Structures are given as C-alpha cells and as structure tokens.
Amino acid sequence: MGCCIESFDTAIKAAAGKIIPLGNAVANELKFQPDTKLFFVGGLVRDHVLNELFSKQYNSKDIDIILSKKQDFTRNPNITFMRQNSLGGVKLQTKNFGIIDVFQYYVDDPCFVVSDVFDFNCNAVYYSHNEKCIRPTPHFYNFILNKTIDLERVIYSPNGLEYSYPVSSLVSRALKFQIEFRERYNLNSRLSENVLYMIYNMDKTQEQKMIEYTKSKAGSIDLQNKILSEYQKLRC
Numbered sequence: 594m595g596c597c598i599e600s601f602d603t604a605i606k607a608a609a610g611k612i613i614p615l616g617n618a619v620a621n622e623l624k625f626q627p628d629t630k631l632f633f634v635g636g637l638v639r640d641h642v643l644n645e646l647f648s649k650q651y652n653s654k655d656i657d658i659i660l661s662k663k664q665d666f667t668r669n670p671n672i673t674f675m676r677q678n679s680l681g682g683v684k685l686q687t688k689n690f691g692i693i694d695v696f697q698y699y700v701d702d703p704c705f706v707v708s709d710v711f712d713f714n715c716n717a718v719y720y721s722h723n724e725k726c727i728r729p730t731p732h733f734y735n736f737i738l739n740k741t742i743d744l745e746r747v748i749y750s751p752n753g754l755e756y757s758y759p760v761s762s763l764v765s766r767a768l769k770f771q772i773e774f775r776e777r778y779n780l781n782s783r784l785s786e787n788v789l790y791m792i793y794n795m796d797k798t799q800e801q802k803m804i805e806y807t808k809s810k811a812g813s814i815d816l817q818n819k820i821l822s823e824y825q826k827l828r829c
Contacts, residue, residue: 594607600648601642601729601734601737602640603640603645604646605645605671605726605729606643606726607645607751608638608641608642608644608645608725609641609720609725609726609727610726612633612638612641612643613657613722613725614631614723615637615656616631616720616722616725617688617722618690619631619656619658619690619693620688620722622671622688622689622690623666623669623671623672623687623693624669624671625660625662625664625680625682625686625713626662626664626708627665627678628662629660629661629662630660630661630662630701630721630722630723631658631660631661631721631722631723632658632659632703632719632720632721632722633656633657633658633661633719633720633722634657634658634696634703634716634719634720635657635694635716636653636655636716637638637653637655637658637692637740638719638720638727639653639715639716639718639733640652640653640777641653642718642727642729642773643777643778644779645654646737647694647777647778647779647780649778654691655691655694656690656691656693656694657693657694657696658693658694658695658696659695659696659699659700659703659719660699660768661699661700661701663699664695665687665734666683670708671687671688671689672686672687672688673686673687673688678694681693682694682695682696683708685741685767697741701745703719710754711765712744712758712766713736713741713742713743713744713766713770713772714732714733714735714736714741714743715733715736715763715766715774715782716727716733717729717730717732717733717736718730718733719816736782739780740780740781740782740783741783741784741785742767742771742774742782742783742784742785742788743785743788744763744767744771744785744787744788744789744791756817759799759802759806760791760795760799760803761795761799761802761803761805761806762801762802762803762806762810763788763791764788764791764792764795764824765801765807765810765820766805767784767788768784768820768823768824769807769811769816769820770782771783771784771823772816772819772820772823773816776790788799789827792824792827792828793828803824805819807820808823
C-alpha cells in the first residue's frame with residue numbers, strides 16, 4: 594500500500610473535515626442533552642480515512658455512535674421508531690438519516706472502548722465531534738501499516754457482560770472486509786493467523802450458521818457468493 598505515518602495523519606485530518614457537517618446534522622436531528630459528547634465509530638469513520646488514503650469515493654451508509662450521556666429519545670419528533678439493537682444499544686429510525694445505531698457505553702473518552710471493544714482492528718478508530726477530529730488507535734495503525742485484518746477483541750460492555758459475535762459471524766465479517774477492501778481500494782489485505790485459525794477449525798454447525806449469517810447480512814447476492822467462495826477456497 595505504501596502508506597507512511599505522515600500520509601496517514603494527513604488523511605485522517607482530511608477525513609475529519611468531511612465528517613464535521615454530518616456530525617452537526619446528526620446532533621441537530623437527535624437533540625442531545627446539554628454537554629453531551631458525540632463520537633462516531635465503525636465503517637463510516639474507517640471508510641472516510643480509506644477514501645482519503647486511496648483517492649476513492651466510497652460512501653458508507655452506516656451511522657454508529659457512542660454518547661457520553663444516556664438520552665431520552667422517546668419525545669424526539671425526528672425519531673419514528675426505536676428498538677434495542679443486538680449489542681445492547683438502541684437502533685433509531687430517523688426522518689433524515691435512516692437508521693442510527695447508538696452504542697450505550699456513555700463515556701467521555703471512548704479510546705479504551707474502541708481500542709479494546711470493536712471486533713477487528715480495521716474498525717478501531719473513532720471521530721470525536723466535540724473535538725472535530727478522528728482518533729486512530731494503535732490497532733487501526735496496525736491495520737493500515739500491515740494490511741492485516743486482525744481480530745483484536747470480542748465486544749463487551751463496561752460491566753463485563755459480553756455481547757460476543759459467534760465464530761460464524763466473525764468469519765463472515767472478516768471475509769466481507771477482505772473482499773470489500775480489495776474491490777473498493779485495491780487493498781490486498783490478508784487475514785491474520787487468529788482469523789485463519791477460526792476458519793480452519795469451524796465445525797459443520799458453525800459452517801451452516803456462517804452461511805446463514807452471510808446470506809442475511811452480506812447485502813447483494815454477488816457479495817454473498819464471493820464470501821462463500823473465498824471461504825471454500827480457504828477450507829480446501
């Protein structure tokens with residue numbers, strides 16, 4: 594990839610500048626309590642940085658946020674539907690942004706949360722709207738510099754209750770990342786040894802669940818087929 598620290602730092606500053614208007618709009622839509630800090634996590638932040646590094650214009654649709662305070666969204670006229678999401682937070686259907694996932698950690702500084710909680714190192718980065726900057730973690734630097742999709746941690750809450758992805762889901766997600774990065778950015782990333790270990794040691798039940806997860810979460814039929822094809826190549 595030929596990426597150095599200097600070009601990476603330039604890319605994250607440029608990416609942050611493009612997220613600022615979205616941060617303002619989301620804050621206005623969700624009408625937070627005073628002094629609430631807003632952090633964006635997940636694919637939206639990651640893909641903005643990768644767009645800057647590789648001169649691409651992939652538009653990530655997912656909006657995932659962490660807040661510093663618990664909010665009461667029930668009286669917000671901009672929210673048309675709300676339910677619990679799979680990770681213990683809330684999934685909001687909004688008038689102007691579609692779905693927004695709120696991870697209920699409620700921290701002033703999510704550096705520890707993002708470093709040690711988010712599943713793959715390619716996701717271990719966040720945008721602080723109050724500071725107007727992107728904060729990469731050491732795990733994310735490792736992804737950029739080593740071009741390796743590595744499973745760092747399972748997802749858990751501050752009280753120790755785990756929201757662990759099953760092995761089948763992690764395998765599908767890892768293969769999806771590898772395919773999407775290659776197609777969007779010509780980035781020849783590789784799977785780490787711990788991800789390959791999971792793939793090689795899946796039993797028949799896990800394999801079937803992986804296929805089911807891929808078909809429900811991968812999106813297009815084309816991407817589903819690519820994920821399953823890559824999986825079979827590795828298993829052979």
